[in-house]
Amino acid sequence: MKTSRRHFLMLGVGVSSSLMLSRVAFADTANTLSEADPKAQALGYKEDASKVDKAKFPGYAAGQTCANCSLFQGKTTDAYGGCTLFGDKQVAAHGWCSSYSNM
Numbered sequence: 001m002k003t004s005r006r007h008f009l010m011l012g013v014g015v016s017s018s019l020m021l022s023r024v025a026f027a028d029t030a031n032t033l034s035e036a037d038p039k040a041q042a043l044g045y046k047e048d049a050s051k052v053d054k055a056k057f058p059g060y061a062a063g064q065t066c067a068n069c070s071l072f073q074g075k076t077t078d079a080y081g082g083c084t085l086f087g088d089k090q091v092a093a094h095g096w097c098s099s100y101s102n103m
């Protein structure tokens, strides 16, 4: 009986943890900036800075990413973080847009 009760409690904790993690993942995905967003397109935003159109945005230099942009609001270890240009949307740490600044 004790084993069964312990097993039930552990199962409950596991299920609760899984639900919390999936809610966090969903929230992050739902709130990320899309490259298709009109403002993102205007600024040449790419989730992967290596995919920036260098002919169209010659100001891009290798090594520039949202993670080292002064407008990035996340921590250096975050995969996504806020950007002062895009309101409540999260930008990719490895992303880039033409408003990049390191000042």
Ligand code: SF4
Binding pocket: 045, 065, 066, 067, 069, 070, 071, 072, 073, 082, 083, 084, 085, 091, 095, 096, 097, 098, 099, 100, 101
């Ligand atoms: S302003 Fe900086 S942090 Fe924001 S999207 Fe552009 S490069 Fe990324």
